[in-house]
Amino acid sequence: MSAARRTTPTVYVSVDVEADGPIPGPYSMLSFGAAVAGHHDADGFRRAGRQAAGFYRELRPVSERFDPQALAVSGLDRAALLTGGTPPEAAMAAFCSWVEQVCAGPDGRRYRPVMVGYPAPYDWLFLYWYLMEFAGRSPFGHSGCLDVKTLYAARAGVPFAGIGKRSMPASLLPDLPHTHHALDDAREQAELFANLMEWDGPEH
Template identity: 45%
Template structure:
């Protein structure tokens, strides 16, 4: 019996605050971790008016503008799910990859369950920070993005644009993956 093929998807989200349900998911960016040109992005209409001003300041997104141009959450999650289906067959395992994956995954998981009934990623995520910590045998404080970038020297950088950040994360993931494979 063959194990399912694992399809690693780098995902980044921008949100209106720290927790799903009370705060809105505002944008999703995703790409195939090993083919980052194959990407997906969507802006999402807020589910309420609640926001943390610091969250919006970081992203530059506007709740008012997203109410007009964002997709309804149901449509956004359906579109995301349809894109994911182009990357993986029915027997493949989608692996959610994120930098601080617990945060991003919590919003994606909540939105998939609330607005489409199921999360194609299942109930787990691979956290790049934890992967780096284990691979490099470093402390948690050494997993800050600035320290990882200083060590790995990625060509890309974070911008707080969800798709650009998903591609940046994918590059970091591949650099760690390369280092792990080199030490086997």
């Protein structure tokens, strides 16, 4: 079997979550944003670019508990979201539909979605829990996520511990602001991911 036939076309979806605490359930996801980062098949990786499709929702909290420090990061008005936020069921159903739409690749083929995060564990924890709890399914399956920090460690050949954006070459870093607005940050990390995918590695 050829390599091309073994390759599953993949669409990478950058996701950023803003929450009011460390774990879903006792705490709430208040907003999340997603942006297509690129497409990958046997012919290689193709970045989607800054004008790629995006998704954003602000959600109604699901519990009474919140960490004021976590809430302050996003700057979202939790009291306003209690009355005006999108119900989680509606938000996750709409997100599943959006992911299905972006799985239709630019070449007419169906692409398998993979969530990209920086760092992925926190965002994936909230996203997967909300998908299963309120939509009953995950378009990414149970493990379809890729951590950008891990990708950098592997490509750069450096230990994972201590990696941060300040430790990365300036050429990899997007010239986009990190605003803590979930869609802005999803687009920023989509560009970082694309830069990493196209990177030749550290100079020796």
